Amino acid sequence: MIETRKLNIQPALSRPDDFYNALVDMHRDLSEEQSQMANAKLILLLANHIGDEETLEEALKIAAEGLN
Amino acid sequence: MMQTHQNPVYEYVHSADQDAVTPVHHPVIVVGAGPVGMAAGLDAAAQGIQAVILDDNNTVSIGSRAVCYAKRALEILDRLGCGQRMVDKGITWNLGKVFFQEDQVYSFNLLPESDHHRPAFINLQQYYLEEYMVDQIQQSENLQLRWKSRVTAVEEKDNRVEIRVETPEGEYSLTCDYLIVADGANSGIRKMMGLESSGQVFQDRFLIADVVMETDFPPERWFWFDPPFHKGGSTLLHRQADNVWRIDFQLGWDADPEEEKKPENVIPRLKAMLGEETQFELEWTSVYTFQCRRMEQFRHGRLFFVGDAAHQVSPFGARGANSGFQDTDNLLWKLKLVLDGKAPDRLLDSYNAERVPAADENLLNSTRSTDFITPKSKVSHTFRDATLLLAEEYPFARNLVNSGRLSMPSVYRDSPLNTPDEASFDSAMAPGTPSTDAPVNDGDWFLRLISNNRFNGLYFCQTDGCLSREEQATLSALTENTEIPLTILAVGLSPDINQPAGVNPVTDPKDMLKQRFDGQPGTFYLFRPDQHITARWRDLDQKKIETALNRATGRS
Secondary structure, X not given: OOOOOOOOOOOOOOOXXXXXXXXXXXXXXXXXXXXXXXXXXXXXXXHHHHOOHHHHHHHHHHHHOOOO | OOOOOOOOOOOOOOOXXXXXXXXXXXXXXXXXXXXXXXXXXXXXXXXXXXXXXXXXXXXXXXXXXXXXXXXXHHHHHHHHOOHHHHHHHOEEEOEEEXXXXXXXXXXXXXXXXXXXXXXXXXXXXXHHHHHHHHHHHHOXXXXXXXXXXXXXXXXXXXXXXXXXXXXXXXXXXXXXXXXXXXXXXXXXXXXXXXXXXXXXXXXXXXXXXXXXXXXXXXXXXXXXEOOOOOOOOEEEEEEOOOOEEEEEEEOOOOOOHHXXXXXXXXXXXXXHHHOOOOOOEEEEEEEEOOEEEEEOOOEEOOEEEOHHHOEEOOOOOOOOHHHHHXXXXXXXXXXXXXXXXXXXXXXXXXXXXXXXXXXXXXXXXXXXXXXHHOXXXXXXXXXXXXXXXXXXXXXXXXXXXXXXXXXXXXOOOOOOOOOOOOOOOXXXXXOOXXXXXXXXXOOEEHHHHOOOOOOEEEEEEEEEEEOOHHHHHHHHHHHOOOOOOOEEEEEEEOOOOOOOOOEEEEOOOOOHHHHHOOOOOOOEEEEOOOOEEEEEEOOOOHHHHHHHHXXXXXXX
């Protein structure tokens, strides 16, 4: 587990199931390649919205944690 | 192929040095007469150092090569006497456009704030710059350029460097206090000394085509990612002088360089891009690969490596020649002070301390641009395309598009020569920064006033029009310093009042000096001979200024 200073790791979504469903739903009619593209765009949009490099670096670390 | 330009052939001239029984000594010898080597020689001459430049060839650049010259390079060339010819002949441009596949994604304007003498960028073929530099060298009494003179051996001994020079008439030896090595990316001297430049080789090939055409394309930088006329690659279009256009195609690693540069293969690519009906002539083609690398140290005893010999970047961002000029700009005033015995040898270590981080900054920027332009993995390709797709409509993504982060001069933030601020300033002109420009007096420019190869002070007078007795005494003492005399520009001082020698009134017609330096009354800035700010204060204090001057010259 990675300690965070700025990234909120406590539940923040009021309707978590709705969001999760919308996320998976976004990919419903997309090819594998299109899905990759949609994910990339989503990450860029959200990263800019967060707008804080330190928060993003923490998220990057957690995302890659334990994968290799 | 068509030729808009004929390369001059410079004559090999016998030097009296070749007849000497013992090797003739010169304070500074420069190896290599490319733009950076010639800048080193011209800078030596400007500082009053007698110097010789040696080059194994006898002409200027074959082909246009480095074509983008940034504002700071032009300002340095102004100090060396070549800036005006560059700007007169070059193409001034400010607008860049970026395209992805069929569509324009966005455009950017490089035009900085107004009221600067020099534009953000000009484009000019490298051979013109080199010709102007050769002309300038020929006018200089203290500087010789010897063609067809190849350095075959270098040895440092007894507080000097001895070199062996091979000419069409045979070999001879020379000695010097300092050898400036400007023999390019594949530096023969670097190899001879067993030194390395290490970094990253990029597995990609690019085709340059210089094309002559009469067209109404505007003088803008157009960059395509994956265009319909060159699928999967990137393409750059840029205007140079004489209706010559630089077109750059990314070919991929598997391309055969010899085949690709043949006119019968280049012309179809150009027709696909420019349209069948556009009339053009091919002038020059070349296929290049590149590396991003540097030497670990740029100073080796009495040898100083500058330009591509010391560090090599990708062409994206125009950071090669532009950063090379900043190397010599940094080095020569220091050599002058040490040669004159006014500063200790350790001042020369600051060349390394300041220019190595600058090279790292350029390497970082040019490597990142390269990674964006030529993504190396599937996922980086996806992010690249996602960025470009978003950029057309969503402004945030435009900042992420990287078609080359264009050369900006490095700030020597952590230089040991700086004196840290004691007060706060509403101005970016912090210690280590190359000075900004401003209109001064009647149609003159601030950077021109401080291009005298000396330390300069900029003082904002306490009271408009005149100096108090204390101010006069302090400024006089600084201008009369026997070791490092200052020239002082006093803003708000009436020209008709008698002032101490070395204190010059300067008018600030548009209040730009005041604005850009946050020039509240009593503010004093200290500039090095390379126009970098080394210290600043809110009040005039002789002791502090002298301490900062000692620090800036490595004497404390």
